[in-house]
Amino acid sequence: ETVMTQSPGTLYVSPGERATLSCRASQTVRSKLAWYQQRRGQAPRLLIYSSYTRATGTPARFSGDGSETEFTLTISSLQSEDFAVYFCQQYNNWPFTFGGGTKVEIK
Amino acid sequence: QVLLVESGGGVVPPGRSVSLSCAGSGFTFNTYAIAWVRQAPGKGLEWLAVIGYEANEVTHFADSVKGRLTISRDKSKNTVFLQINRLTPDDTATYHCARPLGPGRFHEPFDVWGQGTKLIVSS
Numbered sequence: 393e394t395v396m397t398q399s400p401g402t403l404y405v406s407p408g409e410r411a412t413l414s415c416r417a418s419q420t421v422r423s424k425l426a427w428y429q430q431r432r433g434q435a436p437r438l439l440i441y442s443s444y445t446r447a448t449g450t451p452a453r454f455s456g457d458g459s460e461t462e463f464t465l466t467i468s469s470l471q472s473e474d475f476a477v478y479f480c481q482q483y484n485n486w487p488f489t490f491g492g493g494t495k496v497e498i499k
Numbered sequence: 500q501v502l503l504v505e506s507g508g509g510v511v512p513p514g515r516s517v518s519l520s521c522a523g524s525g526f527t528f529n530t531y532a533i534a535w536v537r538q539a540p541g542k543g544l545e546w547l548a549v550i551g552y553e554a555n556e557v558t559h560f561a562d563s564v565k566g567r568l569t570i571s572r573d574k575s576k577n578t579v580f581l582q583i584n585r586l587t588p589d590d591t592a593t594y595h596c597a598r599p600l601g602p603g604r605f606h607e608p609f610d611v612w613g614q615g616t617k618l619i620v621s622s
Contacts (some may be wrong), residue, residue: 426608
């Protein structure tokens, strides 16, 4: 199974600042990597797929990068609605797997 | 409106089985694979299983639950079922079904999620 490791576990950021989240795969997933946002009490929402493609409705301040085993999600200028938990997911290898999540909290 | 709605959760004693349902509407349900993902209280997301579409109803399961799960679909009811056997307290979670981005594809992210059905395994 492909293990997805996210870091840090919690990221403290001030509104308007930049946030960089990391996701590492235990084996190559090529570019089949997605990022989801989950707000409290809600279902996950797809933000980014194919490593860097923004899903419909994803603001331009969200960007993704990486391939094979190393990926990043960058939020260029944090807005109040961005404080949430972010998960990466690989969908290249069976079984598909999620990272443990990064919680973005207000500093 | 594209919707997935789960049902079937509740409180179930350890050792029993449960069948969860995922009903889809607002899209051509039977042309999409459908997956199940669970989230234990305060924890992350765990991909569990997927069933294919139309004539390609292949199934895949997470290693952690393989052997205890059955996934099936009823095309006439636009519904996918997840049966979990030999329940333990570790199965306590909210169970979401999710749809991949495109029809007829497996290796896609999930762009549509249901709100989930809560399962508590307790005596």
